[in-house]
Structure formats: C-alpha cells, structure tokens
Amino acid sequence: MKKFLIVGLGNIGAEYVNTRHNIGFKILDYIARKEGISFETAKLGEISELKVKGRSILLLKPNTYMNLSGKAIHYWLEKENIPKENLLVITDDLNLAFGTIRIKAKGSDGGHNGLKNIQLVLNTTEYARFRFGISDAFKKGQQVNYVLGEWGEEEKEKLKERLEIASEVIKSFALAGLANTMNAFNGK
Numbered sequence: 001m002k003k004f005l006i007v008g009l010g011n012i013g014a015e016y017v018n019t020r021h022n023i024g025f026k027i028l029d030y031i032a033r034k035e036g037i038s039f040e041t042a043k044l045g046e047i048s049e050l051k052v053k054g055r056s057i058l059l060l061k062p063n064t065y066m067n068l069s070g071k072a073i074h075y076w077l078e079k080e081n082i083p084k085e086n087l088l089v090i091t092d093d094l095n096l097a098f099g100t101i102r103i104k105a106k107g108s109d110g111g112h113n114g115l116k117n118i119q120l121v122l123n124t125t126e127y128a129r130f131r132f133g134i135s136d137a138f139k140k141g142q143q144v145n146y147v148l149g150e151w152g153e154e155e156k157e158k159l160k161e162r163l164e165i166a167s168e169v170i171k172s173f174a175l176a177g178l179a180n181t182m183n184a185f186n187g188k
Contacts, residue, residue, distance in 0.1 A: 003056045004086045004174045007073055009114040012063045018150045020134040021066065024090040027132070028059045030163040031170060043079075044072035055174045058082070066114040070121025077122075088128045088173050090166075091115060092147065096133025098155055099162040101169060103130050103182045128178050130169060132162075 008024030016022050032038060032048050037059075039046040045062040058080060062072035069089075077087060091112055096102055106126045109115035119125050138146035151159060165188060172181040 001051075001054060001056050002086070002174075003058065003080055003082045004088070005058050005060060005073070005076055005080065005082045006088050006090070006170050006173070007060045007062065007069070007076075008090045009066055009069055009092075010061060011066050016148070019148050020151060021092055021147045023092045023132045023134065025061050026159075027090055027163060027166045027170075028061055031059065031167045034167060044075050047076070052171060053175060057170070057174050067117055069114045070118040073118055074121050084122065084124065084127050085178075086174075088130055088170065089115070089118060090130045090132065092134045093131035094134060094136045094143070094147070096131060096135070098133055098135040098137075099158055100133035101130070101165065101185050101188050102133070103128065103169065103173075103178070103186055105178055105182070128173070130166075130173075132166065 006028070008028035010016065010022035010025030031050065035050055037048050037050055039048045039061065044064055045060050048059045050057040050059060058076065060072065060076055062069045064072050073087070077084065091114060093102065093110065095110065105128055107129065108125065109119055115129065169181060169185050172184060
C-alpha cells in the first residue's frame, strides 16, 4: 500500500484553535470529520489514517508547536518509511489572498518559521507544500496579532467552501500526484 504523510501546521492549545496560523490543523480536522475518522495522540503529534483506493494517507498535526514542526515530520517519515515525495505540508500564507490555494513541489520558507524548521531538519527544500492564503490585511507592525488572530465573520463564512476544496487537494495529491494536483487546484 502506497503511503502519504499530510502534515497540517499549527499550534497546540485552545487559544490557537480558530486562528489563521492554524489553518493546517483546521483542514485536517475538517477531513477527519468528513471521513468519519479521528485523531489519536501519538509521539510528537496527533495522527489519523485515511484509506482511499489502496492508499494510506496519514494525517499529522504536530504537537511540537509550529516552529519545531520538522522534528515530528522527520519522525513520522522515518517511522512509516514514507518517501519525501509523498509528503505534503499545509501552511498559512500571508502573501496570498484569503482562501487562495498554491501547491508547490519545493521552495523557500517564505519567512514562515514552521517551514524554516522543516527545511533545517529534513535538510532540503524539496518537499511539497500546500499554501493556504490568509491575506495580508493588517496594519504595519500588526503581523503577529493578525496571524494569531481569529478569523473574521466574512472569512468564517467563506472558509466552509475553502475547506471542502482543501480536502479535495489532499485526496488528489495521493491519488493523482503532485503535478496533476497543481494543475487542477493552483489559484482556485
């Protein structure tokens, strides 16, 4: 059975649950609810498994906090013997309009501390990432408050549809591959 590791980045703790920075956790929680699966606390995070058409898709929410996500990812790639090309990391992106999806095969950390740590621990920038736009609608000097702030009412309403599309991205990555997923979803 072909295995995939889908990692949603976020911070643990009730105070972060509905923040923009936790979109990775939110997407994985949405998939789990939709598919009727649940997360179990395991080493370095919460993990769940989704089986689709002969594929095992492991969903991981690291409990290492955002800035140390690489440790959890490295552990689960090794433990489950999953190649890096079957890794997809979901993260928030200030440089994209709200809800915009951008999937890339590799790239820089873009100033994102979670991606910075993953790059450091895995010693590569060659892993797929799924960036979810949270926009840059904040005043100068307010970036941290914005990123760690909760979704606005309008965003919450639009988020319902965006979470459904995000769940389709994850299934497509495992079933159709990275290139096809990029072609089908980038910019949507």
